[in-house]
Each structure stands twice: as C-alpha cells, then as structure tokens.
Amino acid sequence: MSKTAMGASQKDFESAVNQMKLLKKDPGNEVKLKLYAHYKQATEGPCNTPKPAVFDLINKAKWDAWNALGNLPKETARQNYVDLVSGLSSSSDSSSQVKPEADRKQAGYETLVMTSEDGITKIMLNRPTKMNALTTQMYQEIMLALEAASKDDSTITVLTGNGSYFSSGNDLTNFVISPDELEERARRGAILLRDFVGCFIDFPKPLVAVVNGPAVGISVTILRLFDLVYASDRATFHTPFSHLGQTPEACSSYTFPSLMGPAKAAEMLIFGKKLTAAEACARGLVTEVFPDSTFQKEVWTRLKAYSKLPRNALRISKQMIRNHEKEKLHAINAEESRILQERWQSDECMNAIMNFLSRKAKL
Numbered sequence: 111m112s113k114t115a116m117g118a119s120q121k122d123f124e125s126a127v128n129q130m131k132l133l134k135k136d137p138g139n140e141v142k143l144k145l146y147a148h149y150k151q152a153t154e155g156p157c158n159t160p161k162p163a164v165f166d167l168i169n170k171a172k173w174d175a176w177n178a179l180g181n182l183p184k185e186t187a188r189q190n191y192v193d194l195v196s197g198l199s200s201s202s203d204s205s206s207q208v209k210p211e212a213d214r215k216q217a218g219y220e221t222l223v224m225t226s227e228d229g230i231t232k233i234m235l236n237r238p239t240k241m242n243a244l245t246t247q248m249y250q251e252i253m254l255a256l257e258a259a260s261k262d263d264s265t266i267t268v269l270t271g272n273g274s275y276f277s278s279g280n281d282l283t284n285f286v287i288s289p290d291e292l293e294e295r296a297r298r299g300a301i302l303l304r305d306f307v308g309c310f311i312d313f314p315k316p317l318v319a320v321v322n323g324p325a326v327g328i329s330v331t332i333l334r335l336f337d338l339v340y341a342s343d344r345a346t347f348h349t350p351f352s353h354l355g356q357t358p359e360a361c362s363s364y365t366f367p368s369l370m371g372p373a374k375a376a377e378m379l380i381f382g383k384k385l386t387a388a389e390a391c392a393r394g395l396v397t398e399v400f401p402d403s404t405f406q407k408e409v410w411t412r413l414k415a416y417s418k419l420p421r422n423a424l425r426i427s428k429q430m431i432r433n434h435e436k437e438k439l440h441a442i443n444a445e446e447s448r449i450l451q452e453r454w455q456s457d458e459c460m461n462a463i464m465n466f467l468s469r470k471a472k473l
C-alpha cells in the first residue's frame with residue numbers, strides 16, 4: 111500500500127511540482143486534469159470556486175475534475191499527485207524503465223482512497239459526484255484493497271464513502287453495452303460479483319462499515335458480511351431489486367431472512383421498502399446509529415479504542431463467529447450470481463436500466 115499515514119511530505123510534493131515543469135512528453139488531457147485537480151486539492155482543499163459557465167469548456171472541465179475530489183484530505187491529494195508524477199516520470203525516463211501495469215496499480219487506487227493509521231485501514235469509496243456508484247473498476251479495486259488490508263499490520267478494516275452517500279450500489283452504466291455483447295458481459299459480471307462477495311465472506315479481520323449516508327443495492331446487502339455496521343442517522347437502506355428486474359445478491363437471500371425473519375426480509379428484498387437507519391438497526395442490520403452531526407467523531411473515537419485491543423484475539427474471535435457458515439455462504443453466493451447472470455439478460459432488467467438512464471424513473 112503506498113498511501114500510509116505519513117503520505118508524501120511537502121518537500122516530495124514540491125519536487126513533483128518541479129518535475130512536472132521539466133516533463134518533455136505531453137501526458138494528455140485526462141492526466142493533466144487529474145494533476146490539476148489533485149494540485150488544487152492539495153494546496154487549497156475542496157473546490158471553493160463557482161462553477162464556470164457551460165460554454166467555458168476548459169475551465170468547466172478543470173472545475174469538474176477538482177470538484178469530483180469532494181472532501182479528499184489534502185495529504186491524500188498530495189500523495190496522489192506525487193504518485194501520478196512519479197508514474198509519468200518513470201514511463202518517460204527510458205523504455206526499459208517502464209513499470210509493469212500491476213506495479214502502477216499498487217501505487218494508487220483511482221476510485222478509492224486507502225489510508226492506514228492507528229491500527230485501522232480505511233477504504234473510502236471515492237466517486238462522490240456519482241454517489242459512489244460501483245463501476246467494474248471499483249469492484250476490482252475494492253478486492254485489491256481488501257487483499258492488501260488482510261495482509262497489512264492493521265487490526266481493523268473499515269469501508270466508508272466520500273461525500274453525501276455511502277454508495278448508490280451498482281453503477282447502472284455497467285449495463286451500457288451492445289446487445290451482441292450482453293451474454294458475454296453478463297457471464298463476466300457474474301464472475302466479478304461472485305469473486306467480489308467472496309472476498310467479504312473470507313475477509314479474516316474485523317471488518318467495519320461506516321455508513322456515512324444513504325446506501326442502495328449491493329452496498330446494503332453486503333453489510334451483513336461486516337462485523338460492525340455504524341450508521342449516520344441520515345443513512346437509508348434501499349434494495350430496489352424488483353424495480354430493476356433483478357434479484358438479491360451478496361448472500362442476502364439467506365442472510366436477511368435469517369437476520370430479520372422472512373416477512374421483514376421480503377419487504378426489503380422483494381418489495382424494495384427503503385429503511386431508515388433506526389429501522390435497519392431494529393432489524394439487526396445496523397449495530398448502532400449516531401447523529402449525523404457527531405457521527406465521524408464518535409465512530410472514529412470508538413474504532414481507535416477497539417484497534418488497541420489484542421489483534422490476534424480479535425481476528426480469531428471473528429473467525430470463530432464466521433467460520434460456521436462460510437461454506438454455505440459461498441454456495442449461496444454462487445447461486446445468486448448465476449441467477450443474476452440470467453436476470454441481466456432479461457427484458458425486465460434492460461427496460462429498468464433504460465428507464466434510469468433516460469431519467470424516466472428515479473428510485
């Protein structure tokens with residue numbers, strides 16, 4: 111993991127800024143926008159200027175890139191900037207020096223912010239302007255981040271969201287594909303889903319969800335695979351699968367009825383009832399609800415205290431609680447993914463996605 115509590119120093123950052131001035135090869139507009147956004151975030155913090163007019167294309171693109179970083183901490187932006195510049199410099203140094211793709215991926219996540227501090231590794235979903243909707247790249251990066259967290263020296267791993275949402279679930283643009291690709295993409299999607307959920311089933315350390323705002327779809331169903339779920343009282347829990355022509359995933363077809371009883375599970379998973387944080391807590395899906403105004407302070411104070419407990423004892427106790435049903439969960443996960451593979455190819459599902467994309471329906 112390259113982003114540590116220490117991060118890049120101010121000196122590293124200034125040296126990266128100077129390095130950029132010497133760069134011979136134009137890195138292209140996309141990279142330049144990313145560099146601009148991270149520079150501004152690192153030096154000024156969250157976007158603080160009025161949105162430029164629509165026809166002011168260049169300044170609007172710059173503003174959008176900066177604004178998309180939401181509340182990304184200055185230190186993380188500084189580290190990302192240094193990582194970006196170091197990737198550019200090493201690829202322009204000499205062709206024999208080009209880093210392999212896998213190495214560069216290790217250097218930083220594009221859709222997440224990962225930090226490690228006080229015995230806690232935090233994985234933050236970082237697409238605040240899209241309500242942290244999960245793209246296929248994001249599923250992949252979360253799996254990589256979980257793998258890294260399972261091996262690092264932290265005690266507790268946390269998943270949370272940047273901005274106002276925890277996550278709006280699967281990014282519905284994952285379905286923007288031509289009809290002749292649908293079958294193959296659905297097959298690959300089912301494998302991705304099965305592997306993604308599998309990482310949560312097998313995660314060896316205490317896993318905590320810090321649900322900072324509304325959660326939709328898979329970001330709700332996955333919660334039952336966490337050991338603690340702390341929610342802001344602003345959070346809501348919504349699983350509109352039937353509205354989307356889809357069916358439950360992340361083992362919720364088994365975990366939700368066993369957690370809250372079949373009648374309450376049906377209300378959520380079949381009929382798409384949206385729960386408040388208090389309701390989700392009453393049903394056992396959420397451990398504790400905090401007022402939004404003190405949410406971050408209270409939760410992190412609690413987690414920092416927990417992270418000082420003996421690491422191995424925490425890990426072994428978690429495994430004792432979870433190991434009983436692991437095999438069953440993997441089987442359910444495989445079956446749910448298989449059923450969804452079929453659902454994604456149905457007219458019901460495709461019509462629902464088209465409705466969302468053409469804004470006929472907001473869930």
Ligand SMILES: CCCCCCCCCC/C=C/CC(=O)SCCNC(=O)CCNC(=O)[C@H](O)C(C)(C)COP(=O)(O)OP(=O)(O)OC[C@H]1O[C@@H](n2cnc3c(N)ncnc32)[C@H](O)[C@@H]1OP(=O)(O)O
Nearest residue numbers: 240241243278279280281282284295296299303327328473
């Ligand atoms: C063959 C296919 C293979 C697929 C492979 C996938 C593998 C894994 C699948 C796992 C399955 C999971 C199931 C689910 O998670 S179901 C739940 C899906 N989520 C939704 O249905 C939510 C859709 N979004 C909304 O209803 C609303 O956006 C909102 C969350 C209620 C927020 O509304 P609000 O009015 O406040 O904000 P906006 O709608 O204006 O949103 C701001 C921008 O963000 C974009 N957005 C938000 N959520 C999503 C999303 N889930 N997918 C795509 N885009 C999303 C929204 O479009 C706005 O973008 P814009 O500014 O460019 O317009």
